[in-house]
Amino acid sequence: MMTRVVVTVMPRTETLDPQGQAVAGALHQLGFDDLGDVRIGKRIVLDIDGDDPVGQAHAMCDRLLVNRLIEDYEVDAG
Amino acid sequence: MMTRVVVTVMPRTETLDPQGQAVAGALHQLGFDDLGDVRIGKRIVLDIDGDDPVGQAHAMCDRLLVNRLIEDYEVDAG
């Protein structure tokens, strides 16, 4: 039976996040003055079968889902 | 002081998630046969000041962050 595994991928803290930067600017223009930093990443929800879904998810991150040069990630069994 | 609030935005339906489907296809090609559905959404991490950060985050979702026609969202105080 399928297990739901959630992978969150975020831009590394030291790398530029143009998307977060643009959204922060826009929210400030809309008058949200209490807003500080904004960072935007991905939430990837995987349904995985078999006995080691989390291990599988990590493998998927290494092979395809994450670019370790610019992104950090976490895996949680839903 | 700043509170971290996390907004997750997910596509409403499969048809609205071509990226998720493409990634699922790519992962199958890589031999991940135990994989079922894949959904890809956004994870927006907001640092918000003031006394009602969660309320603020909801307002930001209404004003800009989410398009209800195609997306659902959740707000969690980190």
Add this chain to the structure above:
Amino acid sequence: MTIERPTVAVVKFPGSLDHDSAARAATQAGADATLVHHKDDTLPAGTAAVVLPGGFSYGDHLRCGAIASRAPIMQAVIRFAADGGRVLGICNGFQILCEAGLLPGVLRPNQRLGFICRQVTLEVDDATTDWTGTHTAGTNLSIPIKNHDGAWFGDPADGRVVFRYDESNPTGSRERIAGIANHEGNVLGMMPHPECACDPLVGSDDGRVLFDALVGAVRVGAA
């Protein structure tokens, strides 16, 4: 007697790219084209029609058109449209109009997930708006697309379908929709770029009809 050149306002957002070409096309059609800054909150006095040009406003971040649709100038554009003023949104301008709620639906990433730049054949569908001049339904126009998020999604019954792609439906739009207007017909959004089809040297001049329509627009509020 001097013929008056109606003012066509071309709105420039950060990341707008086709505003100069759109202004040139409008001028060629007999308009007095003025660029309007996104931070302004009013349109030039006597504006007869508005163009939201193509581009990558705000880098297409978050959702294409979303951030621009909340810019100060858009309140003025929304009022202008509500008064029946003619508004043309091209590509990113179309995306902005959808995000602003002036047009139904939303534009999603192309089915093939990638940018497509290609000359395409459009079919005029609903020929009863002013946008297609004397063209009759079924007329074919050759106009290029160049976009990454050009797949229209929504309920076609919420507007009037002015243009469809030919069978190839390059973006994967619902019902091959390439351009859709509101029920009133004064607001049109289209993914193809008519401003890049106003000169046979550049490939085609089938796009001129849309700028003629802008210039033909009656000045809003003028008796």
Add this chain to the structure above:
Amino acid sequence: MSTEALPRHRQLGLTDWEAEQIPGLLGREPTDPELVMFSLMWSEHCSYKHSKPLLGAFPTEGPHILQGPGENAGAIDVGDGMAVAFKIESHNHPSAVEPFEGAATGVGGIVRDIIAMGARPIALLDSLRFGELTSAKSRFLFRRAVAGIGHYGNCIGVPTVGGEVGFDDCYEDSCLVNAMCIGVLPHDGILRAAAKGVGNRLVLFGNKTGRDGIGGASVLASAELSDDEDKRPSVQVSDPFTERKLMDCCADLAERGLFVALQDLGAAGLTSAASEMASKGGLGLRIDLDRVPLRETVMLPAEILVSESQERMLAVVTPGDVDAVIAICRDRFDLDATDIGEVTDGDRLVAIADGEVVVDIPAQYLADDAPVYEVPQNPAPAPVPLDLAGVPEPTDLAAAWLALLAKPTIASKRWVYEQYDCLVGADTIRRPGGDAAVVRLPGTNRAIAVTTDCAERHCQLDPRAGGAAAVFEAARNVACTGARPAAITNCLNFPNPEKGHTGWRLAQAIAGMSDACRALGTPVVSGNVSLYNESATRIIFPTPVVGMVGLLEDAARSVGHAFSQEGDLALLVGSGAPRLDGSEYLGRAEGYPTPPDADIEVALCRFLADAADEGLLVSAHDIAAGGLAIALAESAIGGALGVTAETAAGDRTDVALFGECGGRAIISCRPGDDGRLRELARELPVACLGVVGGDTIALQVGQTRVSIPVAAAANAYERAIPEALA
């Protein structure tokens, strides 16, 4: 290998000898920030220390040259007081590490060079090399690099109108990603980098400064790509949205005449920008590092000085204009802009961090006084003609023809260029798919024709002839559109110059390019060098990419490569002795390719432009990779029109069909116009090939008749790359 073991200067990439020079120059030990600055400015990437002595051979002068090498880009006169600025640059090593961001930031970098000239970018081209598409790694690099180039060019609204892609196993470990940008500006609008006016202010504007590419591009591009993590830069993430704001902002400020000098921040960041502005102006600069807007909460002075954060520019402005400049950047364009220092008397580059002087050195030590090395000149053996006995003639020539059309290097690049916006600006008159692209100069009826070309196998076998062949092919491509070749830029992509025959090949290729440039009257106005493109197991061919610009007086007279009317005459203009040696058909760097004949090349270019002026050309297409058969097929596919042609047989049919050499083009014209064309051709041979029409491409070679249906040819040509990637 852990770098902790190594002395600091070695970690930074300086040799012991180089490090020893520094105290001699300074009369004291360098501070750590100073040592870091030296290490980057004295890297190959920034100092050209292995190529500088050779580059002097290029012809750089001509009546129409407004700016030769030495500034951010070169510039030529295009009439009516208008100028065109252009340059090509490599981003090979960053693209090998992270192809999407590497290629994207490569485009960003070359665009800022054009902006820094005061020009408005109007066109981009990209020249790419990867390993064979049978390799998964190369498919990945190709896909992602093309996506990155498209992403950046499309978002900033500069049309990508041309380029080239080649595939060969020698690029498997060292892909090449070169980008060329062209901009327009008025003669009197040319900006220069030299700092002027003691007391003037330094304004840094654009993105904030972060830890991007620290010790990155420059160090990385200066030694063979090794896998040890510590050589890896923190990857620069591209931000085309900010670049576009920077473009608009610079155009606005230039129009208001608010720049005294302008310089982009590229490799070695602030260090390189500041030291070049200072040494060019023969003045000093004083920079207050505490004022530089940072993305990180804490950064060391050295990190701020060499950060390679993208989308930043440095301007010199008068004290009276500072507030206006900063206000325009912030209010109109939402860009950070900060007064970070001033132009000073003397020649020293001074940097201050929390009140302390952390750097104080004469700028020219960094910018101009890097050690220069003579690269060894070991001639490679002379090329040996191919023994055709070892190359069996194909039994089925039609099949061989279709197979060659489907070779990725020859096949249609539509999969690539349809991902690029080639139309933004609405002045693109000839789109990708033909020989050169034609772009109208905004607001005029004039146009430029632009192309990039290289002949890497030829350069491997016979570098001097190969270098010349690359320039002549570029000229033919430009002339086929009806334009007159005006000037070139170039990107010398080579392996390690300290090894084997590479240093000699580099010198030879430069000599050959120079020969051709002199013959054509097309000087070199700018360029870039990328060395060390090799791994332990693979060494790239010498790949001197030529970017050429040609001029068309009347945009309406431009010519395409496709047949377009039934009954037109197809003519073969020019002459040459085709060989299989080093050809695409042979598929190996083996043999002795036909050396180009300068007189014929020059006459051919003149003829094509003259004929276009008189409106006599329906189509023109140069014969390049794949020979006569491929060129004929490309003109037919382009127009979805067949042709029935005849040509004399050489000793072998496959040589006549697929053999390569310069000096030839296929043109088509209305029946009856051929007489006038022969007059215009003067001594240049003009042979009637046959008649355009029908739905097959039929070629009679002596006694042998070979033919393929246009539809089959188009299918092979168009499907090859998408299927290789599927």
